[in-house]
Amino acid sequence: MKNVELQTYIEYLKNYDGPEVTFMEVCGSHTAAIAKSGIARVISPKIHLVSGPGCPVCVSPSGYVDRLIELAKTPDTTVCTFGDLLRIPGTQYSLNEAKGQGASVEMVYSPMDVIALAKEHPDHTYVFGAVGFETTVPVYTVLLDEIVKERISNIRLLTALKVMPPVIGWLCDNGAHIDGFIAPGHVSVITGSKHFEALSRQYNIPFAVTGFSPKELVLGIYGLLRMWEQKEELLAKGDSLTKNFYPSVVTTEGNTIAQAKVEQYFEPGPAVWRGMGEIADSGLYLRDEYAAYDAGSRGLDEDHKINKACRCDQVLMGKISSYECPLFGKVCTPLTPQGACMVSSEGSCYQRYLNR
């Protein structure tokens, strides 16, 4: 993109004076990229950018964390997981707090680190806290491939895996007033843009598959706004309301090899999203033939708030911005998180706190 074009798009977004519009991003990396770009202060105040349920750690219910803690307190068992998950509050404690009380918890940088641990200590059980969306699930299939190939019997997965299209549909069905979606860039690399094509046809809402640099964000948001403005004409012509502004890495069909691997190990099922409740077919669970590797991932539906005033659920649905939560920046900060959105580095409150 030439700088002249970029400047034209920025001017258009800055001078927009039509009806108020609300665009939602549903990818944690977009949440972080948008906050870091400072774009909200560049564009017209009539364009609202809200964060959806795009952070996999933030949407995992407290019952999932409780189960991880229970496992970490089991003799001869260690829970391994990514750093962000350590701080997420369960009903009573976070994994970090449980670790301080003697639970066996280890932070790893890659799921593959567990293989080395399991081989070194064959009499010890390692449970991997596997959270993530479509982007991360293929990584777990690589782990599973290795476990199966090497006949490793002391690794289990406690999964909280989720997929995006059902929750976007759920938001559209449940009164979130969204005029357009910035489609998740990394997820789209795996799934392809076709899922969003289907959603945009079903709900007549534009989707822009967008990259992560400030310039790509400008292009994506500009594209979204133009589609929204021209929606009636586009629909009348039968044109698509999904546009791929990230063609360097996203295709229509996505990564079919990764999709096949995910299909081999996992099947869809209902999943509870923190603060939102159960959404049909929005979770992924190990298939029956791989049940031996599962640490009891189904039915972890309990979902407690640690602070009654916490409005994470409404933040995740894009109904309020982080600033409208009475706890934000006061009792709820990254060092004293009252809800999940303030914990993860991809959480919308965390990013808004750091990049005010």
Place this chain on the structure above:
Amino acid sequence: MIITMAHGSGGAATSELIDEIFAKAFDNDVLNEMEDSAVVPGSGRIAVTTDSFVVTPLEYPGGNIGRLAVCGTVNDLLMRGATPKYLTCGYIIQEGTDSELLKRVANAMAETAAEAGVKIVAGDTKVIEGNGGIMINTAGVGFVPDGVDISATKIAPGDVILVSGNLGDHHATILGSRMNITNTIESDNAPLNDMVAALLENGVDVHCLRDVTRGGLATVLKELSDSSKVTITLEEEALPLNPAVRDFCGLLGLDPLYMGNEGKMIAAVPKAQAEKALELIRSAKYGEAAALVGEVTEGVDGHGDLLVRTAIGGIRQLDVLQGEGLPRIC
């Protein structure tokens, strides 16, 4: 040889360890006296500092914990305008450590000390239970020349902020090593004597120097803006970055502004001297990628702010690092 608890006994094995490794590596007239304390010449305004070093892995591309332990303390002395002179070092060694590794660490320490013009004049070793780890504490003494007054409180509206080179190299190296990621990134651990001397000897009115270590540039500058109640505005596009580190951060969702270095500093100097100071740093050892990255203006409502003007003209307000800088998962 593998280090065992006997090497910490204070007996024959301890003497062997000290003679074979540390005395050989650090060899100098003061240390060789092997007295209970070192007596060294010096007077005037004395700068004193101490730092402990714990890093995994102990050896990484571009350096090891020995080099790090010298750079960290030497740079802390330099940031007050002091000329570093003497170091002490305390080693806490876990049993199971290979003495060859210990030699490499001690030798790197000796080489870096020679590069930085400091003598290691006193030392101590302890052996503890464990599994082959090494922790090092160094304390440093330096002398501040007359007329030199560099401090965090002197940063003022009208100053510019210079950074002496690429951000995040050390942090990316350590994280990459831990994650077994192969790339070309090397730690920038280095003593910054040359660039500090260049500024002070050529009449630059240096208001403030800070080394950019843990927490990264954002944390360092936010602390400065808070303590001096000024607004610091950075230009995102001016921030110097090694492309490999930029991509590494992009891949893992890390922010270079919060990634640590071990051989970079910021300098706050009056705007009128910006070009001169930048040229001096660029001509000095380890300063070739230096850049002017921001300006200092009056604080708003009596408090300090750190802002970044982004590539698209947005303004981002930064805070100090919260928690740990962890890679993202999606």
